[in-house]
Amino acid sequence: MAEKSLKDLQKEVDAYISQFKEGYFSPLAMLARMSEELGELAREVNHHHGEKPKKSDEADNTVEEELADLLFVLICFANSLNIDLAQAHDRVMHKFNTRDRDRWTRIED
Numbered sequence: 001m002a003e004k005s006l007k008d009l010q011k012e013v014d015a016y017i018s019q020f021k022e023g024y025f026s027p028l029a030m031l032a033r034m035s036e037e038l039g040e041l042a043r044e045v046n047h048h049h050g051e052k053p054k055k056s057d058e059a060d061n062t063v064e065e066e067l068a069d070l071l072f073v074l075i076c077f078a079n080s081l082n083i084d085l086a087q088a089h090d091r092v093m094h095k096f097n098t099r100d101r102d103r104w105t106r107i108e109d
Helices: 006-017 027-049 063-080 085-099
Strands: none
Touching: 006 063, 006 085, 027 063, 063 085
């Protein structure tokens, strides 16, 4: 399968959401959904990498699934606000590469 760019992902999610009359949720509802998905991710990480094992009757979700759910909601949020995630990513990487250039200990070649 060919790799998808952020633009591809945003278009794919938009095509999916655009088929429904309801469209995107409001920013506040989107933030609530994102918080919910983040909680589900935290629960899975705690089960797989923390001290809290799953109960025998709990669904067998994975960290990968929960990350994907969070990514979907994040893309919905960005799309609803007309934010190009690739451009936003470029700006944040520039910030980290300049502001935090000497913050961490680099690996020597």
